[in-house]
Amino acid sequence: MADLRFGDEQPNDAELAAIGTIVSEADAATVVETERVVRGGTARRRGLRHLLLPVLHSLQHEIGWISPGGLNGAAKRLGVPPAEAYGVATFYELLRTTDPGHRDDIVHLCVDPACALAGNEELRSSLEARGAKVCESPCLGQCERAPALFVQGAGRPDRVPADDEEDFRLPQAGDSGLRVLRRVGVVDPASLDSYRDHGGYQALAAAIEMGAEAVIDAVRDSGLSGRGGAAFPTGAKWRAVADEPGPHKHVVANCDESEPGTFKDRVICERDPFAVIESMTIAGLATGAACGWIYIRGEYPRATRRLEGAIAQARAAGLLGRDAAGSGQRFDIELRRGAGAYICGEETALFNSIEGFRGEPRNKPPFPTTRGLFNQPTAVNNPETLLNVLHIATHGPDAYRSVGTERSPGTRLFCLSGRVAAPGLYEVPFGTTLGDLIDLAGGPLGSLAAVLLGGAAGAFVGPDALSMPLTLEDAREAGATLGSGVVTVFDDTADMESVVVRIAEFFRDESCGQCVPCRVGTQRQHEVLVELQASGGPLAPQRAELIDDMARAMADASICGLGHTASSAVRSAVALGLIGKSP
Amino acid sequence: MITTSGVATESAVTIRVDGKEVAVPEGATILDACDAAGVQTPAICYGPTLTPVNVCRVCVVELEGSRALVPSCSRAVEDAMAIHTDSERVRHSRKMVLEFLASGVDVSQADELRQWAEHYGADPDRYVPGGATMDEPVRVQDNLYIRDYDKCVLCYRCVEACGDDAQHTYAISVAGRGFGARISTEFDAPLPDSACVYCGNCVAVCPTNALQFKTEFDLRQADSWRPEDQTVTRTVCSYCGVGCNLELHVQDNQIVKCTSPDDHDVTRGNLCIKGRFGWNYV
Ligand SMILES: Cc1cc2nc3c(=O)[nH]c(=O)nc-3n(C[C@H](O)[C@H](O)[C@H](O)COP(=O)(O)O)c2cc1C
Ligand code: SF4
Ligand code: SF4
Ligand code: SF4
Ligand code: FES
Ligand code: FES
Numbered sequence: 001m002a003d004l005r006f007g008d009e010q011p012n013d014a015e016l017a018a019i020g021t022i023v024s025e026a027d028a029a030t031v032v033e034t035e036r037v038v039r040g041g042t043a044r045r046r047g048l049r050h051l052l053l054p055v056l057h058s059l060q061h062e063i064g065w066i067s068p069g070g071l072n073g074a075a076k077r078l079g080v081p082p083a084e085a086y087g088v089a090t091f092y093e094l095l096r097t098t099d100p101g102h103r104d105d106i107v108h109l110c111v112d113p114a115c116a117l118a119g120n121e122e123l124r125s126s127l128e129a130r131g132a133k134v135c136e137s138p139c140l141g142q143c144e145r146a147p148a149l150f151v152q153g154a155g156r157p158d159r160v161p162a163d164d165e166e167d168f169r170l171p172q173a174g175d176s177g178l179r180v181l182r183r184v185g186v187v188d189p190a191s192l193d194s195y196r197d198h199g200g201y202q203a204l205a206a207a208i209e210m211g212a213e214a215v216i217d218a219v220r221d222s223g224l225s226g227r228g229g230a231a232f233p234t235g236a237k238w239r240a241v242a243d244e245p246g247p248h249k250h251v252v253a254n255c256d257e258s259e260p261g262t263f264k265d266r267v268i269c270e271r272d273p274f275a276v277i278e279s280m281t282i283a284g285l286a287t288g289a290a291c292g293w294i295y296i297r298g299e300y301p302r303a304t305r306r307l308e309g310a311i312a313q314a315r316a317a318g319l320l321g322r323d324a325a326g327s328g329q330r331f332d333i334e335l336r337r338g339a340g341a342y343i344c345g346e347e348t349a350l351f352n353s354i355e356g357f358r359g360e361p362r363n364k365p366p367f368p369t370t371r372g373l374f375n376q377p378t379a380v381n382n383p384e385t386l387l388n389v390l391h392i393a394t395h396g397p398d399a400y401r402s403v404g405t406e407r408s409p410g411t412r413l414f415c416l417s418g419r420v421a422a423p424g425l426y427e428v429p430f431g432t433t434l435g436d437l438i439d440l441a442g443g444p445l446g447s448l449a450a451v452l453l454g455g456a457a458g459a460f461v462g463p464d465a466l467s468m469p470l471t472l473e474d475a476r477e478a479g480a481t482l483g484s485g486v487v488t489v490f491d492d493t494a495d496m497e498s499v500v501v502r503i504a505e506f507f508r509d510e511s512c513g514q515c516v517p518c519r520v521g522t523q524r525q526h527e528v529l530v531e532l533q534a535s536g537g538p539l540a541p542q543r544a545e546l547i548d549d550m551a552r553a554m555a556d557a558s559i560c561g562l563g564h565t566a567s568s569a570v571r572s573a574v575a576l577g578l579i580g581k582s583p
Numbered sequence: 584m585i586t587t588s589g590v591a592t593e594s595a596v597t598i599r600v601d602g603k604e605v606a607v608p609e610g611a612t613i614l615d616a617c618d619a620a621g622v623q624t625p626a627i628c629y630g631p632t633l634t635p636v637n638v639c640r641v642c643v644v645e646l647e648g649s650r651a652l653v654p655s656c657s658r659a660v661e662d663a664m665a666i667h668t669d670s671e672r673v674r675h676s677r678k679m680v681l682e683f684l685a686s687g688v689d690v691s692q693a694d695e696l697r698q699w700a701e702h703y704g705a706d707p708d709r710y711v712p713g714g715a716t717m718d719e720p721v722r723v724q725d726n727l728y729i730r731d732y733d734k735c736v737l738c739y740r741c742v743e744a745c746g747d748d749a750q751h752t753y754a755i756s757v758a759g760r761g762f763g764a765r766i767s768t769e770f771d772a773p774l775p776d777s778a779c780v781y782c783g784n785c786v787a788v789c790p791t792n793a794l795q796f797k798t799e800f801d802l803r804q805a806d807s808w809r810p811e812d813q814t815v816t817r818t819v820c821s822y823c824g825v826g827c828n829l830e831l832h833v834q835d836n837q838i839v840k841c842t843s844p845d846d847h848d849v850t851r852g853n854l855c856i857k858g859r860f861g862w863n864y865v
Pocket of ligand 2: 343360361510511512513514515516518519558559560561562563564
């Protein structure tokens, strides 16, 4: 890289200190090969750049914004061109590059459907009346306790007010059918001993006994598919990474959970963090990856603390490190926080984010299994997917398949929110009908009008879909998707036009902006829906055609899943007559 | 089979482009195969001297067996691929990309883009009146070149030319996100205060004239920019011993801009400040 040139602005002492908590001057002088091999993998070319986002977080947290001097200091320490560091800083919602002029807390108020239904506007008014600095936020992953807030502090830790008041109880507590959630609400998430008392680390022992090949075969035979949205067969993914030559591979737990309506990964990471660590370790041993990464969304401070605590305890107990759990293999985990960007949950955007680049998805192929994080073979999995592996390793694939359907074996987590009596996280066998699931959550409140299945990237279904079995195949046949397990329930009092305009706004705000179909298409789609809402009338034929034309181009020509799905909820709402109907 | 470098190779890949078999060397892209088949393909973000970033998506083609369309400029050929370059789906997506761009960007000086837009029947006027546009002031910060981001289609070419692909200066990057994304220096610092060394390589690759020589900008402002009256003279730069080729564009006996041929082994379209702008001081 050429010699970098910086502007005149210098970091002040506080900014230098903030940078120094992540990378000291001595660290920067030599790229140290630490005991923890994961630091930077072998990506020497990129040097310390993978610490850019942590450094920016530190500046934001200590100073309240990223000033020109702070940015220069960070860029110089890490050897990153300042223009590129600025490009990264301006990518994230939680990082500010303009001086707020105060160091007060910033209160992020969720404006997505479950919170809108639960009276977030009244909450906004009361907060503002008390002088709070409120800014709007997409879904904060707390839809079961809507309306949701996240408080970003300057010099004080970030926090979620609801965490302090919460008296957590899993709706299905005590149900013997629970697999993924069986320890949630039961185990002490801060204690390795408690985790062991509740069967923890038996799956890893079984996996070490079986050996890598047999573990991958068992995962394949179980029929486990990804729970992050794309439903890719996990066994095939692990096999592909295991078959790659070379010693440098990664496994990533994708805890970026930002699909509106999803909160399952937060509950898992807060209530059973060791299970995430244990299952990642199995993934590492099975695929031959020594480096594990947890990428968690920035709005989850408690889950972050608990995962960090679990990593530290597991490391101290020898369950992570040079000889992880006596397996003879090296495996350790590093945690990275996102900073407010839904797109960073897309696996290749996630790699760029960790590497210190803008969170822009990469074109596929090449796929992550051959060229993933730092261009090395990588298995990315959702935490729910990973936790299923614990059951498979302990009980075998046949037992795993004892519930669910032939093509959708096992259980599935669903995040129920909106107009249901008992919103919360539920685990049911694949094949349970939508109606039975909603009844499990106490039934709908009011007269059910529509259900948003799969979140903003999913689709609306009407009351006639209550008899639909929740499986991958049935959802596909109905033109819907289970996605990340979102079930948001709307009754006939909901203003569906506002809901759909908000979904369109979400995609407009969250598009990374890289490719034309999505950058412009999400903007124009939002404009058409705003126009429709303002008109108060039916959807004109040429507007309906425009919506379809844009949708087809976004689905066909965009780079990633965000663009591919950005119009699916909108189109389903039109098709169901939820919006734009002739009077 | 003859490769681009003129050497026979055994590892040729054969694919079908609109039903016609073409053989191209291993590692070639679908775009290369389309070229070989004599099929013209629109391209905005792709440039022969740049690493494909595949962001504009105007070059998409239909690949049998693939759910979505694929960008021809970056997708490597694989044996027995079957490509369609003029199906309804392809024409639709290409039209929409061009329509989308023209609906929010001033493409008045992007001649090639406008020709393709016409070819595919793009209608940028059918969107909601008053919709968002780039809405950026012209940045005139020195006497060498101007940046008019109202004309920017965010093709990333300038960023690539300033960074990894040619200059290794990294003076500019993409900042912001979504429709608000813009090409920018850090904190939008004026170019003279940034890392820019005025090689002009970004100007050379810009497909829309968002980046323009100041001489051209001034003449256009005065309504006296007349490309049809310009002559182009090839010469070798005399500032140092490298031997860069220059193309001097002359209008009314005045040099009005300086380019460098893409196909030249040494420069590949790139120059330094002396070659690119030295004539300014002559
Ligand atoms: C816009 C977008 C956002 C995504 N967000 C997430 C996410 O927050 N968590 C997640 O696990 N997967 C997310 N995914 C899917 C990932 O790209 C990837 O498929 C998944 O993490 C793989 O894990 P799995 O096979 O266990 O599902 C997202 C995909 C897209 C296109
Ligand atoms: S589809 Fe949208 S989010 Fe995905 S790469 Fe393109 S612009 Fe970015
Ligand atoms: S003139 Fe050269 S150095 Fe300056 S921004 Fe353009 S490419 Fe970069
Ligand atoms: S300024 Fe020109 S080269 Fe740069 S992104 Fe915009 S259109 Fe492309
Ligand atoms: S937290 Fe508000 S909708 Fe999810
Ligand atoms: S030319 Fe291929 S994506 Fe732009």
